[in-house]
Amino acid sequence: MWGMTGVGVVAVLSSVILCGCLVDGQTTQCSIPNYRVMAIPLPGFTNVYTNATGTYYTGFVIDLLYAMARVANFTFTISLGNPSDFGRTTGQASSGGCFGGGIGSLQSGGFDILAAAMDYVYGYNTAVDFTAPIFRSDVQFIYNTYTGLANSYYMVIGNTAGRDLLENSKDPTLMAIWANIQKWLPTSLPNTYEEAIALVKMGGWALFGRTPLIDQAVCDSYGQIAKDPKVYKRTYASFAVQKNSNILSKLNLAILQLQGDNTIDNLLYKWFPCSNFACS
Incomplete structure (x- = not known):
């Protein structure tokens, strides 16, 4: 039931699992909490497969959820979010704007956990709480080797944290990148990672x-x-997770334990063997 790896992870787990609990020296029945998880389809993180028997998920996020559930004693039910909308704001968050996408769904109570390897960007912390860091992520450019970076138009995947980073930055370099991207709309804001890589x-x-x-x-x-x-x-x-959720401390302890026994590093190298990771 708690297997972490392998193709064919079933999409929806049972909502309640009965287990043996020791209360006042007596074994009784207790229920393990079931958390509603939104996962964002993204290669390597959450891969989605559908066949005649159902829908199945694999990837780093799925393996990590199983590992965290095993350590922290919970089950989970997965629903998919929009890969082109992690949490764009409708109007500036500081001016009362509302969040859309995964952040908005979490903020409104539609889910308990947004499992999407999110990073801290402008305004998100006003709507949700973030767990302890899982891994380091660097923001860089990739480009076609024949064309070269200097001869390329810039793009960022639309309606994602990367766009929020550029759009709200006060850094002159990032502001210049955003100005370049705005010149070539709508092509410079592809909807998905796959579309962006095809353009590169x-x-x-x-x-x-x-x-x-x-x-x-x-x-x-x-x-x-x-x-x-x-x-x-x-x-x-x-x-x-939702703001002030009591789930946060449970997930943080699980993350720390899985970092300590190298589970997270092993899962990262399993799904992204070409990357170097550090959490320091």
Whole structure:
């Protein structure tokens, strides 16, 4: 039931599992909490397969959820979010704007956990709480090796944290990147990671993205894609929960334990063998 790895992870777990609990020296029945999880389809993180027998999920996020559930004693039910909308705001958050996407669904109580390797970006902390860091993620450019970075138009996947980072930044370099992206709308705001990589391979476009996804894209391109060494921002990927949720401490303890026994490192190298990770 608690297997962490392998293809064919069933999409929905039972809502309640009965177990033996020791109360006043007597074994009785107790229920393990079931958490509603939103996962965002993204290569390597949450892969989705559908066949005649049902829908199945694999990936780093799925394996990590199983490992955390085993350590922290909970079950979970997965629903899929929109890969092109992690949590864009409708109006500035500081001015009373509402969050959309996964952040908005979590904020409104539709889910208990957003399992999407989120990083801290502008305004998100006003709506949700983040778990302890799971791994480090660097924001860099990847580009077509034939075209070169200097001869490429810039793009960022639309309606994601990467766009929020650029759109709300006061850093002159990031502001210049965002100004470049705005010149080439709507092509410069592809809806998905897959669309963005296809544009990079076509030539003439450079993607402002995050490791480990961009590292894996470079590795899988057989020399067609390269990564610029400049790191524009270093972030730490986390899950998110509802504001002031009592789930947070449970997840944090599980993350710390899974870091201590190298489970998280092993899962990262399993799903993203071309990346180097650190959480320090």
